Amino acid sequence: MEKIAVDPDFYSIATGFGTDPQDFQSETTSIASSIARGRLENGRRYQATKEDDYWGPSDEQQFEAFEIGHMVFLVLDFNQPNPLFRAPIGDSPKHILDIGTGQGSWAIDVADRYPSATVRGVDIFPPPVSWMPPNCVFEVDDVLREWTWRDSFDFIHIRLLYGAFPPEGWDQLYKQAYDALEPGGWIEQMEFDVRVSSDDGTLKKEHQLWEWGPMFIRCAERAGRSLNIHETMRSAIEKTGFVELHEEKYKIPLGPWPKDKLLKEVGHLQDAHWNAALEGWAMWLLTHFGEPEPWTKEEVQVFLAKVRIELKDPHIHAYNPAHRVWARNPTMDELEAKEVTFKAETSP
Numbered sequence: 566m567e568k569i570a571v572d573p574d575f576y577s578i579a580t581g582f583g584t585d586p587q588d589f590q591s592e593t594t595s596i597a598s599s600i601a602r603g604r605l606e607n608g609r610r611y612q613a614t615k616e617d618d619y620w621g622p623s624d625e626q627q628f629e630a631f632e633i634g635h636m637v638f639l640v641l642d643f644n645q646p647n648p649l650f651r652a653p654i655g656d657s658p659k660h661i662l663d664i665g666t667g668q669g670s671w672a673i674d675v676a677d678r679y680p681s682a683t684v685r686g687v688d689i690f691p692p693p694v695s696w697m698p699p700n701c702v703f704e705v706d707d708v709l710r711e712w713t714w715r716d717s718f719d720f721i722h723i724r725l726l727y728g729a730f731p732p733e734g735w736d737q738l739y740k741q742a743y744d745a746l747e748p749g750g751w752i753e754q755m756e757f758d759v760r761v762s763s764d765d766g767t768l769k770k771e772h773q774l775w776e777w778g779p780m781f782i783r784c785a786e787r788a789g790r791s792l793n794i795h796e797t798m799r800s801a802i803e804k805t806g807f808v809e810l811h812e813e814k815y816k817i818p819l820g821p822w823p824k825d826k827l828l829k830e831v832g833h834l835q836d837a838h839w840n841a842a843l844e845g846w847a848m849w850l851l852t853h854f855g856e857p858e859p860w861t862k863e864e865v866q867v868f869l870a871k872v873r874i875e876l877k878d879p880h881i882h883a884y885n886p887a888h889r890v891w892a893r894n895p896t897m898d899e900l901e902a903k904e905v906t907f908k909a910e911t912s913p
């Protein structure tokens with residue numbers, strides 16, 4: 566991938582990007598209260614829908630991070646005809662599913678853009694929304710449980726579910742998506758690479774950010790749920806039977822150091838995203854699977870304070886890679902043609 570040119574005039578990180586926390590909790594009253602209360606650990610709230618843990622918190626601070634992350638992706642693809650996704654689903658889809666919808670922002674924006682569609686967002690924690698378009702529905706469920714939706718989907722979307730499932734869980738999820746999509750329907754997935762890099766050597770071995778990605782990848786391996794989904798999703802999606810695979814790789818600058826105006830804005834947002842998300846990304850993985858042994862909450866906080874100092878350092882031109890894949894379910898004609906070929910090859 567091309568190097569991102571550094572703005573030579575850049576010397577300080579602007580502060581004060583809109584990160585006012587909001588209280589989203591008041592509107593979840595219709596959800597069973599134990600699910601909405603979640604489980605508290607180290608000052609953060611986690612889902613209580615399913616027994617095995619998911620590493621990320623579901624609380625106001627993390628929802629704020631999801632919202633900023635959503636904006637990062639929108640600005641990153643600002644020059645695309647549709648910044649929400651790339652799959653060519655046409656102008657009048659009927660049924661769309663967003664798996665692990667989080668704060669629900671993607672599902673809401675897609676429902677606004679496609680009034681013809683019912684857009685379902687599913688998550689193990691109730692999305693903290695006070696208003697949604699009439700064609701947007703949120704449901705609380707574990708997506709690895711049997712799917713009971715009656716209508717087939719035109720489009721299934723997954724974003725940032727890294728570290729959520731063991732390998733067999735991913736295989737099951739893609740199979741469920743394959744079976745639930747219309748022939749010719751699309752799946753799309755966008756994932757971060759948690760490793761931080763720089764092209765000009767400004768990120769150095771002595772920085773905490775240098776080891777950030779490899780350390781969390783090892784923690785997640787010990788948890789049995791890889792963070793490296795950006796590396797495996799393409800082949801896993803292809804193995805399931807999807808066809809016409811496309812992919813796009815991105816470099817997401819961490820801080821407003823790029824010369825390019827759009828990337829500068831992305832970097833600004835990504836800096837705010839990191840600052841809001843940091844503790845939620847780190848706390849569970851380090852206190853359960855940290856090395857050489859699980860860390861205390863205080864150790865995590867001391868580490869994160871050092872990371873925050875590096876995030877403010879304008880001399881580090883760091884970025885996170887990200888990866889998007891989109892692919893199509895075979896059409897009936899393609900399936901029939903495949904069957905004919907198979908029969909011809911296997912008949913005596």
Ligand SMILES: C[S@@+](CC[C@H](N)C(=O)[O-])C[C@H]1O[C@@H](n2cnc3c(N)ncnc32)[C@H](O)[C@@H]1O
Pocket residue numbers: 612619621623631632634635664665666667668687688689690706707708709723724725726729
């Ligand atoms: C990192 S967040 C990403 C949220 C959203 N997709 C976005 O891009 O902003 C991952 C979400 O997946 C949800 N999740 C994790 N495991 C899940 C499961 N088994 N079923 C449904 N949702 C799940 C989490 O609760 C969390 O909200």
